[in-house]
Amino acid sequence: MANLPENAALRRTLALGPALAIIGIFMLIPVIIMASYSFLEAKSFGGVNWVFSGDAYVQLFYERMLDDSLRLSPGYLIIIGRSVALALVAMVCCLLVGFPVAWFIARQPLRQRNMWILLITIPFWTNQLVRTFAWIIILGRNGVIEVPFRWTGLLAPEQTLGLMYSNFAITVGLTYTFIPLMVLPIYASLEKLDFSLVEAGADLYSSRWETFSNIIIPLSKPGIIAGCLLVFIPSLGAFIQPDLLGGGKNLMLGTLVQFQFSTARNWPFGSAIAMILLAFVVVFLMLYARASRGSKSLEVH
Amino acid sequence: MKIKSMLWTTVTLTFAAGMAFAEGKLNIYNWTDYTSPEMIEKFEKETGIEVTLDTYDSNETLLAKMQAGATGYDIIVPSHNFIPIYIAEGLVQEVDVAAMPNFQNVKERWRNPEWDPEQKYSVPFHWGSASVAYRPDLYGKKLESYGEFFEPAEEVRGRISVFKTPEEIVNHAHLYLGQKFCNEDPAEMQKVQDLLLAQKPYVMAYSSEGMNDRLINGDAIISNHWNGYAYKGRLLAEEAGKELVYAYPKEGVIGWADGLMIPKSAENVENAKIFMNFIMDPENMGIQSNFAGYGGPIEGQEAFMDESLRNAPEINIPDDATVVFSFACNADAQSLIDRVWTNVLR
CATH class of the missing domain: 3.40.190.10 (Periplasmic binding protein-like II)
Structure with missing residues (x-):
């Protein structure tokens, strides 16, 4: 009998085995390959020489001048900054649109909720590229939005609203693509929310805003944070929307990585940028872990 | 099977x-x-x-x-x-x-x-070229030089579309500036960069897809293009009652x-x-x-x-047109190209 706990421990370890193997094979090994490639030397026509080199990381911050001296160069940092900024904007837009939607669904009778959730997820069944192309038809010259303006003569044939190929178009594209990732976790939080607490707030003369900020927000915080994270991470590496809707006028992290592996044939540098991307994600995940610890202690009250 | x-x-x-x-x-x-x-x-x-x-x-x-x-x-x-x-x-x-x-x-x-x-x-197979295509009905004249693409006139500003990757566009710039390909001279590459940066405010998109869409719906008036793809675009444009012409600028096509x-x-x-x-x-x-x-x-x-x-003019090169072939650049020249392109798009 004494070794029963031991057996249980063994069983637990064995049961975790498949999950650990999957994480090991599909996550750790690729990350290790990427990390090691980022410290190798680039071969001129793609591939790597197995020689240690920190060049890829030096290149991120410095420009090598002709006399081989190094000068601090903000080029790549600007690209990183732009990608982070755009991902944050997309995240905020998703939150502003997604929260009311999730609230609306959570307030529906139980049987109708599933139908609404289904409607939210249906766009996921179509390829992201196709859905992004659809926005070109909507926002473009003579597109769905412009046509009424032309009919009414508000827009001359030579004029355009200029919606396409702009940061606005990128933001619309990212928000549209990732909004289900915001709605679903917030809905999951709101669904569990005890609405009698909201009523209690009202009974105790709290204003609508106070109810919202002191009761609803704290209780749905885990969902909000999870949603923000789920939107922020893929937005950071997105390249379809900046390319197709933004006209690719400014490089994004995702496009930059793609460029290094294809045209520029600089695999180590591509890997180094991907590592930077990964570092950002890890930092945000750590912030999440911290924030969700905070919200747990709140639930205890 | x-x-x-x-x-x-x-x-x-x-x-x-x-x-x-x-x-x-x-x-x-x-x-x-x-x-x-x-x-x-x-x-x-x-x-x-x-x-x-x-x-x-x-x-x-x-x-x-x-x-x-x-x-x-x-x-x-x-x-x-x-x-x-x-x-x-x-x-x-x-x-x-x-x-x-x-x-x-x-x-x-x-x-x-x-x-x-x-x-x-090697056995020779298909060949093709990269140049620019344009809408003569909107442009109003024949396109004769890459200058009209790199330094566009008032009426086409903001309606220029450029390839997404640097291979052909940098070579187009070399042709226009009369420089050699795979250039390792930083001073000459600087000129290429200046030209591309000066063009940028007038560019609507850097994209190697959907050129025909942009030209036909009038978003773009001049666009980087490949001959075979422009041939298909011309047929589509004709169906829509519009004109799309693949240009043979005097500097030559790639x-x-x-x-x-x-x-x-x-x-x-x-x-x-x-x-x-x-x-x-x-x-x-x-x-x-x-x-x-x-x-x-x-x-x-x-x-x-x-x-x-x-009979397609895109496939049959006019007798007076020049075709210049590009080469895979060595690491030094390639890294200059990458730097120019990153500086243009950053």
Whole structure:
């Protein structure tokens, strides 16, 4: 009998085995390959020489001048900054649109909720590229939005609203693509929310805003944070929307990585940028872990 | 093969199986949407060789696979600028193409090219060019120089579309500035960068897809373009009652040409040679051109081509136009190009 706990421990370890193997094979090994490639030397026509080199990381911050001296160069940092900024904007837009939607669904009778959730997820069944192309038809010259303006003569044939190929178009594209990732976790939080607490707030003369900020927000915080994270991470590496809707006028992290592996044939540098991307994600995940610890202690009250 | 039985291959296979000389296989590795099924069918029927096709979408992919030691391919189709790399790295076999009977059909212009001067390794295949296309009905005049694209006039500002990657656009800039390709002179590359940065405020999109859409709906008036794709765009534009013209600016267009080669690791070398000879026949190359929408190097292939393609100005280079071929740049020149491009788009 004494070794029963031991057996249980063994069983637990064995049961975790498949999950650990999957994480090991599909996550750790690729990350290790990427990390090691980022410290190798680039071969001129793609591939790597197995020689240690920190060049890829030096290149991120410095420009090598002709006399081989190094000068601090903000080029790549600007690209990183732009990608982070755009991902944050997309995240905020998703939150502003997604929260009311999730609230609306959570307030529906139980049987109708599933139908609404289904409607939210249906766009996921179509390829992201196709859905992004659809926005070109909507926002473009003579597109769905412009046509009424032309009919009414508000827009001359030579004029355009200029919606396409702009940061606005990128933001619309990212928000549209990732909004289900915001709605679903917030809905999951709101669904569990005890609405009698909201009523209690009202009974105790709290204003609508106070109810919202002191009761609803704290209780749905885990969902909000999870949603923000789920939107922020893929937005950071997105390249379809900046390319197709933004006209690719400014490089994004995702496009930059793609460029290094294809045209520029600089695999180590591509890997180094991907590592930077990964570092950002890890930092945000750590912030999440911290924030969700905070919200747990709140639930205890 | 059973899985593929729904495809056209089977039809020919059954046919081929009944033939006395039915033997052997041939594994072709070619660009996506680039191999005429009709041509392959004809080849299988005539030779009894069973063809399997696999595809890739970029020279880089093909090279990376070959360098990684991919086996099982008997024919590969790299572009001219990559051909010297395959030869230098010993990835392909010597075939002596010049001694093949059908080599006499190859047009003078495509024989013994710079990238394979003795024609020992590669069979000339499709060729094409990169330039700009424009909407004469909106532009109001003939486009004569890249200057009109790089330093656009008032009325086309904001309606210029540029390729997404630097290979061709940097070479277009070199042509316009009268510089040599794969330039290693930082001062000259600086001029290229200045030109591209000055153009940027007038560019609506850097994209190598959807050029025809942008030109036809009028978003763009001048756009970087490839000849074969512009040919399809012109037909679409005509349907919509609009004009789309592939320009031959006085500075010249950037040429590319693909070649058939046999990898070192090929298992069916003799069959690959039979195929190489086969494709240098006017009828066979004509059929292939109809599918791919690009011109070919074979004398008399026009007789077997669809009329619209045969007479297409995009495929038939005007006599006074210049075609300049580009090369794969060495690491120094390539890194200058990358830096210029990053500075333009950052």
